[in-house]
Amino acid sequence: MIFRRIRTHQVVIDVLIGLVVGLITLPFDLHANPFSLVITLGMAVALAFRRLSPATALSVAWATAAFEMLTLSTPQVSNLAICAVLYASAAYGSARVKWLGLGSVGIGAAIGMFYVTFAQLALFGVLHDVSSATDLVRLLLQIGITFLGFLALLGLPWVGGQLVRTRYAARESRDRQLVAEREAARAENVATQAEREAARAERDIAVEQERSRIARDMHDVVAHSLAVVIAQADGARYAYKADPDSVEENLGTIAATAREALVEVRVLLGQLRHSQGAAPQPVLGDLEKLVEQMTTAGLSIDLRSSGVPAQLGSNRQLAIYRIVQESLTNVLRHGDTTSSVDVLFDWRPDDLTIIIASTLRATTPLDSDALTTSGQYRPDERRGHGVVGMRERATLAGGTLTTHQAGGRFIVRANIPSTALTQEVRLR
Incomplete structure (x- = not known):
């Protein structure tokens, strides 16, 4: 130039x-x-x-x-x-x-x-x-x-x-x-800000997941316990006229259920206040106690198992326990308690299928979860948390859960993987 x-x-x-x-x-x-x-x-x-x-x-x-x-x-x-x-x-x-x-x-x-x-x-x-x-x-x-x-x-x-x-x-x-x-300082500041935003987002996600977990546990504990208490109280009221001595047994069940619920609620509230380790959670071995408790509350439960049981992690055992607990609680609240509830554990090489079938009341649909006859939610009606919580637990355990009605019976079907190849999501 x-x-x-x-x-x-x-x-x-x-x-x-x-x-x-x-x-x-x-x-x-x-x-x-x-x-x-x-x-x-x-x-x-x-x-x-x-x-x-x-x-x-x-x-x-x-x-x-x-x-x-x-x-x-x-x-x-x-x-x-x-x-x-x-x-x-x-x-x-x-x-x-x-x-x-x-x-x-x-x-x-x-x-x-x-x-x-x-x-x-x-x-x-x-x-x-x-x-x-x-x-x-x-x-x-x-x-x-x-x-x-x-x-x-x-x-x-x-x-x-x-x-x-x-x-x-x-x-x-x-x-x-x-x-x-x-420019390097500006890029570093942008990267630092992005890292902070990412960390904040991760914390928010963790907090939201923990909040959802506690909400599920609180619902399972409170709904189950109150359903048992209500059933025992109604039974005691009707039995008082015919056999006053039997009321004492019902009151004892009410007191024991309320104490267990109080303990579990205190554990959940403690987790809200402090960052502590997870408290002992129910596993498959506690299902017998759950069935016994629900039987005392007035249900007739036919618990069966087929296949060879596999060794499951504690997270999946907790998910299965809560699904069975919520299903039986829904039967106690909305189903026909005079009919038997069929609970089947079908163990297969790669997964476990749980089928819980109960009879619907002739006059009371499952209003708590706003279900149609196909098992889908009505978008214009208020939904409960029971079926939603069960589906979340099954999904977090790597499986699926569906519900439907057939022949006057309400059927819950959950499929939980039992192989070690599927990574478990931590449930507490």
Whole structure:
């Protein structure tokens, strides 16, 4: 690129400087030779273009100097513009122009030394005086001093321009480094904020899962216990007239059920208040006690098992226990308690199928869960939490749960994997 991008006012200033320098030096140069006007104009143009186009300024300066030497003109004051051109070539020029400027320093010093020493001395007839060794030494010394003088005159501006160029490059590098550091800090802040948001989202999810778990457990405990208490209380009220002595047994069952419910509720409330380890949870071995408790409450339960039982994790055992507990509680609340409840555990090599079938009351549908005859929820009716909670437990255990009605019976069918290949989701 020949021309650099500089501000308009910089171009105007450079042109004015070239014009002023030309006007100032022209009166001193006119008396030297008839070509002074051309030489002064050339140096003024080079001075004006030194920042806009260092390559052009260097070319014009060389052309003007060559014209000056070819015409055997005496060096003029306007030649000092060459120093400014060499400075600009090192400070603002491209890498190629910069090194051309450095070459111009050496070549220009040699040519200037030759021109001043030989051409000018020959012109004025000085060389004929060199007739002895002393005169030769004096001449060589003069040549050396002249060369060093030109080298210093032309080299110092170029070195100054190189120093300015280095300072500008260091400043730009520092600015780029600062920008990169700011961008890195901003990216780090964004990443940190994203990590915080992700951690907060994980905490919210964990809290919501824990809240849902406690809600399920609270529903299972309270609904089951209250259903047993209500059934025993109703039974005691009806039996009081016929056999007052049997009331004591019913009241004992009510008290035992209420105490167990109170203990479990206290455990759940303790988990809400403190981050403690999970309390002992029911397992498959507790199903016999559950069946006995529900039988005492007035249900007739036919518990059967087929196949070879597999070893299940505590999480799946808890899910199965809660599903059976909720199903029997729903029968006690909404089903026909005079009919037998069939509970089947069908063990297979890879899974366990649990089927709980109960008879529906002729006058009371399952209003608590707002089910249709196909087992689907009515979206426009208030739903309970029983079937929803059972499905959640089955899903978290890696299985499925469906409900439907057939032949006046309500059937709950749960399928729980029993293989070790399925990862268990932690249920407490």
